[in-house]
Amino acid sequence: MSSAGTPAERPGGGPVRIAVVAPPWYPVPPPGYGGIERVCHDLVQGLVRRGNDVTLVATGPDGSDATYRPVFAESLPGLGSIESPVQEVRYAAGVAEVLAGVAVDVVHDHSLAGPLLGIGRRAPTVVTAHGPADGPVGDYYRRLGLPIVATSQAQRRLAPGVRWVATVYNGIPVSDFPFRVDKDDYVLFLGRLSPEKGVHLAVEAARAAGVRLVVAGKASEPAERRYLEEAVLARLPAASSWVGEVGGARRDNLLAGARCLLSPIQWEEPFGMVNVEALACGTPVVALNRGSIPEIVTDGRTGVICDRPEQLAEAIGRASSIDPYVCRAEALARFDVEVMVDGYQAVYEALVNAA
Ligand code: UDP
Numbered sequence: 325m326s327s328a329g330t331p332a333e334r335p336g337g338g339p340v341r342i343a344v345v346a347p348p349w350y351p352v353p354p355p356g357y358g359g360i361e362r363v364c365h366d367l368v369q370g371l372v373r374r375g376n377d378v379t380l381v382a383t384g385p386d387g388s389d390a391t392y393r394p395v396f397a398e399s400l401p402g403l404g405s406i407e408s409p410v411q412e413v414r415y416a417a418g419v420a421e422v423l424a425g426v427a428v429d430v431v432h433d434h435s436l437a438g439p440l441l442g443i444g445r446r447a448p449t450v451v452t453a454h455g456p457a458d459g460p461v462g463d464y465y466r467r468l469g470l471p472i473v474a475t476s477q478a479q480r481r482l483a484p485g486v487r488w489v490a491t492v493y494n495g496i497p498v499s500d501f502p503f504r505v506d507k508d509d510y511v512l513f514l515g516r517l518s519p520e521k522g523v524h525l526a527v528e529a530a531r532a533a534g535v536r537l538v539v540a541g542k543a544s545e546p547a548e549r550r551y552l553e554e555a556v557l558a559r560l561p562a563a564s565s566w567v568g569e570v571g572g573a574r575r576d577n578l579l580a581g582a583r584c585l586l587s588p589i590q591w592e593e594p595f596g597m598v599n600v601e602a603l604a605c606g607t608p609v610v611a612l613n614r615g616s617i618p619e620i621v622t623d624g625r626t627g628v629i630c631d632r633p634e635q636l637a638e639a640i641g642r643a644s645s646i647d648p649y650v651c652r653a654e655a656l657a658r659f660d661v662e663v664m665v666d667g668y669q670a671v672y673e674a675l676v677n678a679a
Pocket of ligand 1: 356358360362514516540542568569571575595596597599
């Protein structure tokens with residue numbers, strides 16, 4: 325097995341040639357919202373830093389140090405709309421065209437339809453399941469029969485029978501995130517404006533706790549806009565604000581300055597990038613106990629985990645006693661990009677050796 329700082333190795337020697345296929349919806353890296361595309365970016369950068377031979381297949385401008393093979397010059401529109409299945413398969417056909425001209429030892433696919441191409445491929449294909457893997461998606465993965473990587477144990481537990489080969493937590497470049505011990509006087513929600521993210525519960529908790537709430541996130545789809553207007557803007561507590569979608573330093577500074585991040589999730593969150601981004605900034609996470617939360621947040625150490633929404637307001641108060649240094653150290657030890665690259669290199673090596 326390779327050690328930190330060296331590439332994944334082929335049985336006969338030399339680095340494994342890896343093609344990473346990103347989803348088609350946002351550039352890699354994304355300028356704002358885009359958890360999977362950000363993971364793809366940090367992964368390929370980490371792989372390249374270690375001397376791996378990496379090809380990135382994606383849409384939009386070239387933003388990484390890997391060999392770039394764009395399928396489309398612009399990222400595809402239509403995520404979450406009626407046309408999204410067509411865009412998915414159109415992209416997958418484009419990925420097939422592009423990969424036909426690239427010599428690879430392993431394909432690591434992060435898209436939805438792309439893995440269908442892995443069935444007949446000579447090089448092994450491994451897929452990371454970024455969403456919930458139960459229900460129809462789990463059935464799809466089972467029928468594909470390809471090796472699948474989970475991003476949390478919670479995601480894996482919900483989908484027995486899928487060919488899980490590893491659990492690799494998503495990683496972020498922790499040292500690039502600003503770290504702040506002295507916090508400003510607000511609590512933060514950051515993410516998609518969707519009921520499954522529990523933004524309405526964040527609003528009610530901030531109201532009950534009497535604290536200022538900043539809501540930042542993506543509300544580009546019609547359902548997201550409706551939810552924003554009805555469940556969030558109409559109930560926002562005094563002095564609170566909706567700041568829209570944020571990216572870059574603005575996003576990072578919002579995370580670093582917050583007393584806590586609110587994650588009152590209402591679904592079986594498969595990972596939740598925002599939670600580890602908050603920890604990297606020394607910001608504790610106040611969350612509901614669903615999905616990956618108990619794997620990411622340690623109650624009383626890096627945040628407060630509540631069983632019921634009514635407990636969130638009091639938890640906001642308790643979050644002030646959490647040590648920001650402990651949050652940062654936890655992010656570095658468990659969710660840094662280097663830990664993720666270690667995990668994936670081990671997966672690639674195992675697959676290439678078995679092939
Ligand atoms: N994000 C962002 N700007 C926003 C909202 C979200 O940069 O206005 C980022 C956020 O920091 C995270 C990603 O988008 O990196 C969302 O990923 P997460 O896993 O938290 O949620 P999901 O993929 O379920 O939407």
